[in-house]
Amino acid sequence: MTSQPQNAVLAAVDELQGVLSLAEVLLHTGKTLDLQGLDKEVAGICEAAAALPPDQGRAARPALADLLRQVEALHGQLARR
Numbered sequence: 001m002t003s004q005p006q007n008a009v010l011a012a013v014d015e016l017q018g019v020l021s022l023a024e025v026l027l028h029t030g031k032t033l034d035l036q037g038l039d040k041e042v043a044g045i046c047e048a049a050a051a052l053p054p055d056q057g058r059a060a061r062p063a064l065a066d067l068l069r070q071v072e073a074l075h076g077q078l079a080r081r
Contacts, residue, residue, distance in 0.1 A: 006056040009048045013063045016041055020070045027077055042071065 019041075023033055045067070049060055 003052075003056055005048065006052055006060055009045060009052065009060050010063055012041075012045050012048065013060075013067050016045065017067060017070055020067075020074055024074060024077065027074070027081070033078070038071075042067075 023035065026033055045064070049057055049064055052060060
């Protein structure tokens with residue numbers, strides 16, 4: 001069973017993954033990206049995840065790892081641009 005704080009973290013991760021997916025599409029179509037504020041969003045998710053009880057934090061780890069991979073992939077795409 002998930003808690004409300006854990007659900008909030010997972011929902012924030014899901015929302016940010018959607019934003020990053022859109023950013024990837026825009027990047028591939030040659031559009032200019034404005035990622036201002038992305039660092040604050042990620043920091044907020046990390047802070048919320050760190051505040052979860054250990055068992056809930058461990059349960060959220062796969063979603064956070066997927067988010068990290070997506071951020072790193074976008075960073076790599078931007079660096080090659």
